[in-house]
Amino acid sequence: MGLLGVYFRRTVTILRSEVLVLPSRIAVLVFIVALMALPLFTQDYYFLRVLILTSIFAIFAASWDLLSGFTGQMNFGHALFFGVAAYVTALLNLKLGLPPYFSIPLGAVGGVLTGLVVGIPCLRLKGSYLALTTLAFPIILTGLVFAIPDVTGGELGLAGLSRLTGSRVMDYYLTSGLMVILGFAMWKITDSKTGIILHAIREDELAVRTSGVNTTRYKLLAFCMSGFFAGVAGGLYAHFMRLAGPSGLEVGLSFQVIIWAVFGGMVTIYGPIAGVFILYPLMEVLRVALDSFPGLPEMRMFIFAALVLLTLLFMPEGLIPWVRDKVEIECPRCKVRNAFNRKRCRVCDAVLD
Amino acid sequence: MQFLGRVGAVLLGLSLILAMCLPAGAADPITIGVLGPMSFTQGEGHWNGATMAADEINQAGGVKVGNVMRPIKLIKIDTNEFLSIPDATNAVEMAVSRYKVDFLIGGFRTEAVQVMQDIAMDAKKIFIGCGAAHPALCTRVTKDYDRYKYWFRLTPINSSYLGKVDFILLGTVGAIMKAQLGLDKIKVAVVAEKAAWADPIVRAAQKVLPGKMGMEVVGVWRPSPVAKDCTAELAAIQRSGAHIAFTTFSSSVGLTFAKQLGELKVPAAPVGINVEAQKTGFWSATGGKGEYTVTINTFARVKITDKTIPFYDKYLKTFKEAPNYTAGTYDAVYILRDSIEKAGTIDSAKLVPFVEKTDMIGTSGRVVFDKSHDVKWGPGFVTGLGTQWQGDQNLCIWPYKWHGITYEGTVPYKLPPWVVEHWKKK
Structure with a gap:
């Protein structure tokens, strides 16, 4: 009981000193609580399906940000990790009968190995050359998929995998829970020493190398980590x-x-997650909203594209960084972020503009 | 009080009149979700075919369920399946859980239809496929009947049968060339767009033509599905001495190839699959140069059954376009109506045995389902058609005396005159 009390007091302290002091963190907390509480209010199959896919794609988008946003390794073929992991997961499930809690992690390992395979030839490439090379890999693999239909199912793919869990609500909790955990893990990676090196590689790789850091190893690590998280998404x-x-x-x-x-905002991890949570359900909102107007449902993709373009025109850094800059200000002395209504910095007490 | 009594009497009278004026329309409608990529011609076909059938049935009073006449209400579900499989599955889930549709018809892209099938089977709703041709969709019924019994494929005939019709058309044209031009051995140029679905046809052609059909394959050409210029391929085909260009096209390359073959008067008769040539706009798109192109088809203005020509004419008049195979949703709605009326229920589980027993004269032939719930193909059932552009008309040229079948309105195949001229000289 005493230990529980200690943990509770510690949690409250962290909440008060680290989370409730910044609007963006409060928003994340509210978002997570709302996400977890949602099935208590509705268990609509369609609604949950959309949110399950949203969570899966949010992991996928954040994994792209880890590689291309933080490390600057512009990947135009990120679906490769997703697709390979999906196929590995499917083969393990269908051929060996492995249940999802084995097949998905092993599928993610497939994503890691794919990261290595792609990462090695891409080490010497930069910018548009790297982007175009990465774009080629999923196209090559698609050719392979059609070349060995006995293994891959060809055009049909591999169907009939076992269900994720026994019910739609459990599917929802598994995917949204994993999204929160993996999103947090990715954010922590970018906040760690490794994350700082990855960030530095993006800014000036030569300077990092002259500091004695083996950038090749870190770039490969970024490919593998990104492959792992995208792989989990693919398996799910x-x-x-x-x-x-x-x-x-x-x-x-x-x-x-x-x-x-x-759209959500690169180099943040939470930006891409928010981007998916806005844009993916938006397509469904448009589907429902436009349904009553004849001729308009077919304009869904056009309206979606126009909304994205307009948002990026006025918020070139992405939606979430734009919103964050409106509700938070950075301390000119210690660079810590503060709520917009504070007069003095919460850490160094400097006067905020 | 007296005033209130009068008002009450008037209201009661009005209610009674209103009740008498509301016959079938007042009953709960039977909802059918029409699934398809609605921004594309395939989805338009799905929707147009279904609306024609639903309008006809509703005008005739609706569907008799027990003693009640119920109207049909269609719900248009844009699956966007060409661009996104998750989008397609969300759409189907919405149809099932939000709109509470009673039945589903349509679907096009095989990979997407598999997942749509699973959602429909989870909801235990009858789903009549009108677009995806892969046999595996029906194999699921035989493998796990209890789960997949709600699935039926109506159109097109499955891809194995499509392949058979393809080679029958090739053999027919080859035989005509032999007879008319006195050729000993027919040389065939295999031309297929560079797409995965065309690979098995190319492989089959390389095996079957020299083996079973006694023809010679002079080469294989694989232009891009969106090629805007096929002159290199056509020049090579001419040099190869091919008598026939055996085509496999589903994309815009079909237009380019047919137009340039006519312009350059390449002495090889075009036969095979050319989806562009199934469309009404083919003639104007090729400027008439696509004349003599032969393609597999589902609908043409021939008397396959008594229903075909009235359906074809009405469709053309209403939508200014000839029906494509996804418009088979027309027959799907009628199959549902007939089964519901026989069963007296709209409960899919109780309806399945009645749909299984379907023996209906539809617009594309006699519709009977086999054990895997696939539409039966062959003489006396649905056969598919071979059509040829002759002048500005896409006319049926096959079946022509095939197992004793020649549909009324079918015309003999015509060899392109420049082909005749070229090979007569030799």
């Missing part, structure tokens, strides 16, 4: 949809993830 997707098919490797999916991340 395969089990939830009960299908791993060529659509998981499509160029469209690779570009979709970039749209989500750029």
Whole structure:
């Protein structure tokens, strides 16, 4: 009882000193609480389905940000990690009968190995050359998928995987819970010493190398970590949809993830997650909203694209950094962020402008 | 009090009149979700075919469920399946859980239809497929009947049968060339767009043509599905001495190839699959140069059954476009109506045995389902068609005396005159 009390007091202290002091962190807390409480209010299959897919794609988008946003390794073929993990997961489930809690982590290992395979030839490439090379990999693999239909199912893909869990609500808690945990893990990685090195590689790789850091190793590490998180998303997707098919490797999916991340705000981890949580359900909101107007439902993609373009026109850094800059100010002395209504910095007591 | 009594009497009278004036329309409608990529011609076909059937049935009073006449209400579900599989599955989930549809019809992209199938089976709703041709969709019924019994495929005939029709058309044209031009051995150029779905056809052609059909494959050409210029391929085909260009096209390359073959008067008769040539706009899009192109088809203005020509004419008049195979949703709605009326219920589980027993004269032939719930193909059932552009008309040229079948309105195949001229000289 005493130990529980200690933990409770510690949690309250952290909440008061670290979370409740900043509007962005309060928003994240409210978001997580709302996400976890949602099934208490509705268990609508359609609604939960959309949110399950949103959580899966949020992990996927954040994993892109880890590699391309933080490390600056511009990946235009991120669907490769997702697709490979989906296929590995499906094969392990269908051929060896492994349940999801084994097949998904092993599928993610497939994503890590793919990260290595892609990372090694890409080490010497930068900028648009790197982007175009990464774009080629999922296209090559799609060719391979069609070349060995006995293994991959060809055009049909591999269908009939076992269900993620026994119920839609459990699927929801598993995917949204994993999204929160993995999102937090990615954010912690970027906040760690490794994250600082990855960030530095993006800014000036030569300077990092002259500091004695083996950038090759860190870049490979970024590819592997990103592959792992994207792989978890791919495995979850395969089990939830009960299908791993060529659509998981499509160029469209690779570009979709970039749209989500750029819209939400790159180099933040939470930006891409927020981007997916806004844009993916928005498509469904548009579907429902436009349904009553003849001729308009077919304009859904156009309206979606126009909304994204307009947002980025006025918020070039992405939506979330723009909002954060409105509700928080940075201390000119210690660079710590403070709520917009504070007169003095919460850490160094400097006067805020 | 007297005034209130009068008002009450008037209201009661009005209510009675209103009740008598509301016949079938007042009953709960039977809702059918029409699934398809609605921004594309395939989805338009799904929707147009279904609306025609629903309008006809509703005008005739609706569907008799027990003693009640109930109207049909269609719900348009844009699956966007060409661009996003998750989008397609969300749409189907919405149809099932939000709109509470009683039945589903449509679907196009095989990979997406598999997941749609699972959602429909979870909800235990009858789903009549009108678009995806892969046999695996029906194999699921035989493998796990209890789960997948709600699935039926109506159109098109499955891809194995499509392949058969493809080679029958090739053999027919080859035989005509042999007879008319006195050729000993037919040489075939295999031209297929560079797409995965075309690979098995190319492989089959390389195996079947020299083996079973006694033809020679002079080469294989794989232009891009969106090629805007096929002159290099056509020049090579001409040099190869091919008598026939055996085509496999589903994309815009079909237009380019047909137009340039006509312009350059390449002496190889085009036969095979050319989805662009199934469309009404093919003639104007090729400026008439696509004349003599032969393609597999589902609908043409021939008397496959008594229903075909009235359906074709009405569709063309209403939508200014000839029906494509996804418009088979028309028959799907009628199959549902007939089964519901026989069963006296809209409960899918109770309805399945009645749909299984379907033996209906539809617009594309006699519809009977086999054990895997796939539409039966062959003489006396649905056969598919071969059509050829002759002048500005896409006319049926096959079946022509095939197992004794020639649909009324079918015309003989015509060889392109420049092909005849070229090979007669030799």
